[in-house]
Amino acid sequence: MAEATDPVTxxxxxxxxxxxxxxxxxxxxQAKARRRAFLLVVPLILFVIMTFLIPIGxxxxxxxxxxxxxxxxxxxxxxxxxxxxxxxxxxxxxxxAALVSDLARMQVEKTTGMAGTRINYSVPxxxxxxxxxxxxxxxxxxxxxxxxxxxxxxxxxPALWRGMQSASHVYTxxxxxxxxxxxxxxxxxxxxxDKERIYLYLFFKTFLISGIITFLCLxxxxxxxxxxxxxxxxxxxxxxxxVLLPFWTSLLVRTTxxxxxxxxxxxxxxxxxxxxxxxxxxxxxxxxNMTGTIxxxxxxxxxxxxxxxxxxxxxxxxxxxxxxxxLGATSWTTFRRVYLPQTLPGIAAGSLLVFILAVGYYxxxxxxxxxxxxxxxxLISFHMSKxxxxxxxxxxxxxxxxxxxxxxxxxxLVGIDRLKFG
Amino acid sequence: MAAETRNDAFVAFExxxxxxDGVTLVVKDLNLSIGKxxxxxxxxxxxxxxxxxxxxxxxxxxxxxxEIRLDGQPINQVPPHKRGIGMVFQNYAxxxxxxxxxNLAFPLEVRxxxxxDRDDKVKxxxxxxxxxxxxxxxxxxxxxxxxxxxxxxxxxxxxxxxxLMDEPLGALDKQLRExxxxxxxxxxxxxxxxxxxxxxxxxxxxxMSDRVAVFNDxxxxxxxxxxxxxxxxxxxxxxxxxxxxxxxxxxxxxLSGDKALVRLQTGELIDATPVNVKQKGAATLVSIRPERxxxxxxxxxxxxxxxxxxxxxxxxxxxxxRAVLRVAGSDEFVMKMRNTLGQTKLVPGQKxxxxxxxxxxxxxxx
Ligand SMILES: Nc1ncnc2c1ncn2[C@@H]1O[C@H](COP(=O)(O)OP(=O)(O)OP(=O)(O)O)[C@@H](O)[C@H]1O
Ligand SMILES: [Mg+2]
Numbered sequence: 001m002a003e004a005t006d007p008v009t010x011x012x013x014x015x016x017x018x019x020x021x022x023x024x025x026x027x028x029x030q031a032k033a034r035r036r037a038f039l040l041v042v043p044l045i046l047f048v049i050m051t052f053l054i055p056i057g058x059x060x061x062x063x064x065x066x067x068x069x070x071x072x073x074x075x076x077x078x079x080x081x082x083x084x085x086x087x088x089x090x091x092x093x094x095x096x097a098a099l100v101s102d103l104a105r106m107q108v109e110k111t112t113g114m115a116g117t118r119i120n121y122s123v124p125x126x127x128x129x130x131x132x133x134x135x136x137x138x139x140x141x142x143x144x145x146x147x148x149x150x151x152x153x154x155x156x157x158p159a160l161w162r163g164m165q166s167a168s169h170v171y172t173x174x175x176x177x178x179x180x181x182x183x184x185x186x187x188x189x190x191x192x193x194d195k196e197r198i199y200l201y202l203f204f205k206t207f208l209i210s211g212i213i214t215f216l217c218l219x220x221x222x223x224x225x226x227x228x229x230x231x232x233x234x235x236x237x238x239x240x241x242x243v244l245l246p247f248w249t250s251l252l253v254r255t256t257x258x259x260x261x262x263x264x265x266x267x268x269x270x271x272x273x274x275x276x277x278x279x280x281x282x283x284x285x286x287x288x289n290m291t292g293t294i295x296x297x298x299x300x301x302x303x304x305x306x307x308x309x310x311x312x313x314x315x316x317x318x319x320x321x322x323x324x325x326x327l328g329a330t331s332w333t334t335f336r337r338v339y340l341p342q343t344l345p346g347i348a349a350g351s352l353l354v355f356i357l358a359v360g361y362y363x364x365x366x367x368x369x370x371x372x373x374x375x376x377x378x379l380i381s382f383h384m385s386k387x388x389x390x391x392x393x394x395x396x397x398x399x400x401x402x403x404x405x406x407x408x409x410x411x412x413l414v415g416i417d418r419l420k421f422g
Numbered sequence: 423m424a425a426e427t428r429n430d431a432f433v434a435f436e437x438x439x440x441x442x443d444g445v446t447l448v449v450k451d452l453n454l455s456i457g458k459x460x461x462x463x464x465x466x467x468x469x470x471x472x473x474x475x476x477x478x479x480x481x482x483x484x485x486x487x488x489e490i491r492l493d494g495q496p497i498n499q500v501p502p503h504k505r506g507i508g509m510v511f512q513n514y515a516x517x518x519x520x521x522x523x524x525n526l527a528f529p530l531e532v533r534x535x536x537x538x539d540r541d542d543k544v545k546x547x548x549x550x551x552x553x554x555x556x557x558x559x560x561x562x563x564x565x566x567x568x569x570x571x572x573x574x575x576x577x578x579x580x581x582x583x584x585x586l587m588d589e590p591l592g593a594l595d596k597q598l599r600e601x602x603x604x605x606x607x608x609x610x611x612x613x614x615x616x617x618x619x620x621x622x623x624x625x626x627x628x629x630m631s632d633r634v635a636v637f638n639d640x641x642x643x644x645x646x647x648x649x650x651x652x653x654x655x656x657x658x659x660x661x662x663x664x665x666x667x668x669x670x671x672x673x674x675x676x677l678s679g680d681k682a683l684v685r686l687q688t689g690e691l692i693d694a695t696p697v698n699v700k701q702k703g704a705a706t707l708v709s710i711r712p713e714r715x716x717x718x719x720x721x722x723x724x725x726x727x728x729x730x731x732x733x734x735x736x737x738x739x740x741x742x743x744r745a746v747l748r749v750a751g752s753d754e755f756v757m758k759m760r761n762t763l764g765q766t767k768l769v770p771g772q773k774x775x776x777x778x779x780x781x782x783x784x785x786x787x788x
Contacts, residue, residue: 320515325501326502327532330503
C-alpha cells in the first residue's frame, strides 16, 4: 500500500499575497491552532501523568531499589565500599568486626528484620540467622570472626557475603534475577533447582492460559458477533443487551455464579449426575482449579472479543458474500476466502485486547483458581501483601515488558493501524 | 402487459410472485422471457421490485411462487454458485483484501482452473476493459470508474452466459456514466452475452437496451423496444415515466378505428390515437411529447385540429428552446423547438395556436 497513487507536486516557493513564504504562514497559523488545542487536553495529560505515568515510574524505580540492608548496616556499607574486591570465601577480620558492630546496632534500632529480609531475597533462610546474630552481637569480643562463626557457622557462607555486598547498594537489579528464578549460591548467581522455578513457570502458565482463553473467546464470539451484525435491528439490539449484561453485573457476582454452577455440589455436576452421565463419586472438579479459571475468565472477557468483531462485521456489506457466491464460490469458500479475511482486523483487535486483559487478570483466578489456577498477578498480589514491594514491582515490570513486547510484535506482524477496537 | 412466454427463451420468469413478509407481494405475477444474447433492462421507480427480480434470478432470494428457468432448466432449487451467472453490483463489491488480479482470478480459482490458464484469462479480461496495468492494485486504490471496469471484467472473466447488472453505473458522474454505457453496450455486442440490466435512469435504459421492461408496483407495465416505449407508451404510467410528456385530460367524443376525437375539459376538440380506451364517453388522458408539438400551421396535416395557446415563458437550453404554454387551462404545457437559425422567435404573452399529428397524441387510461 505504500506506493503513492498521485504524484506529489513539489511546491517549491509559493508565497502568500503579502510576500511571505506560504510554508511559514501556514506553520504560524497551524501553531496557533495547535496551542489552543493543547490547552484543551492539558487536564487530561496531567491526569494521565498523575495517575498512570508517575505510578508506573514509581513502580519501576521500586523494582530496582531496596535500602533494608544499606540503611541499617552503615559499617558494612563503608567496608564494602572500601573493599569492593574482597574474597567472599574468606572475608578478613575487619569485615567481621564491621558486621558485628552493625548487628549490635540493628538489635538496638530494631532493624534486624528489615536487613534480614533484604538478604533473604537472594539467599533464602537468612532472616533467622540475622535475628540470632543480632541478639548475640553485643556480647561478642574480638576476634570477631571466630566469635561470630561460633554463634552460627552459616555466617561464613560465601553466598551470604556476596548477598550482603550487593545489598549494601540501594539500587540493584537483583529482584529481576530473583523473579527469573535465579538465586545466589556460593559460586554466584545460578538457576534454582527444578522445584524452585516458580516465577518463570507461572509466567509461562499465565501466557498459556491467556492464549487458551483468547482462543475460546474467539471461537465463542465469532458466531455471536456475526449474528449481531446480520440480524434485524430489533433482534440484534436484544442480543446486544445479553452481550453487555455481564458488563453491567458486578464481577464478583458473575464469578460467584460460576462457583455456584461449577463447584462439586453445584448445578452442573448435579445435572450430570441426574442425567446419569457421571456417578455421585465421580463428580467433576471444575472449580478451584485451572478449569475454573479458564471458564470464568472466558465468560468475563467474552464481550471484549465480541465488540471489536461486531464493529468490523457490521460494516462488511452483504454484497461481498453475494458477489463471491455469484462468482461460483461455495458458502464455505466464501466464508474462508472473502468473509474471514475481512474480519481479521476485528479478530486481531479482539484477541490482543482479551489476551492482554487475561495476562493481567487478578480477581477471577484469585476467587475460582484454587491452588492450580493462579496467575502471575496473583503472585504479584501475594508479594505485595507480604510487603515485598520490590519483588512485586520487578515481576510487574516484567509483565509490563512482555506485554509491550507482544504489542510491538503485533505491530510488526499485523500493523496496529489495522486494528479496529470498535 | 407481459410478453408471451416463449419456449425457446433463455431466461424465463413464469407467474413469479415474491413476498418478503408474507403480507404484501413485492413482485406480482411476473411473466418475462429473455432471448439469448438480448440486452434487457428493468426500469422503474424505487421500490418497484427490480432488484428483487434480479436477486431471484441470481439465487439470493427464492420466489414465493412460480418458476424461473434458465436455458430451459428450472433453477428455483439451484444454489447461486451453481447458476453460472455473472453479476455486477451497484457498489462493485470488489474484495478489498485482494488485488485486482486476485479478484479476477477468484471465480476461476473456485472452478479449479490451473494457474497458467487463469493468468491468461485474467489478462484477457483486463485487456478487454483496458485495465491490465492495474493488475496489482487494490480496489481502494482505484477510482470509481476504474473499479466499475474491474467489476465488469470480474463478472465476465468466467464466461458466463448471463450477466446481471444492478444499477452498475449509479455511483458514477454523468460523463463517465455515458462513457461506460457505451463500453458495456459494446462488450455485450462483442461477446454475445445475455444481459439483464437494472436502472433508474430512463436515458440509460433507452440508449442501451434491446428491450426495456418498465416496472411499477411489482408488475411489468410495458415490455417493448426503446422506440416503442418512447413513442407508443401503452398506459399513462409509462407515458409519464419515460421522458417528458404533456397530459391533457378529457373524454372521448368520437372513436373510429385508430382515430379518436377528444373533448378536453375546457371544451376544445383535439385529435388522438386511442391506445387503451374502449368506448365513446370514456374519460381519458391524452399524452403528447413536447418535441412533437407544432405551432406552425404549414407543418400540420390537413384537417388536423389546432388549439389556442399563450406563451408563458421561453427557456433557453442551448440545443433546444423550451416554451411553457397555457393550453386548455393548464399552465404546464411544454413545447420544444429546435434552436435553428430560422426558428421563429416567440415572446412571453404571445398568442399562438398549437397542434400535432394525431398519432403523436395518445389517448390513454386516465
Ligand atoms: N430483504 C427485504 N426484506 C423485506 N422487504 C424488502 C427486502 N428487499 C426489498 N424489500 C422491499 O421490496 C420492495 C422492492 O424492493 P426492490 O429492492 O426490489 O426495489 P427496486 O426496484 O430495486 O428499488 P431501487 O430502485 O430503489 O433499488 C420494496 O418495497 C422494499 O422495501
Ligand atoms: Mg434496487
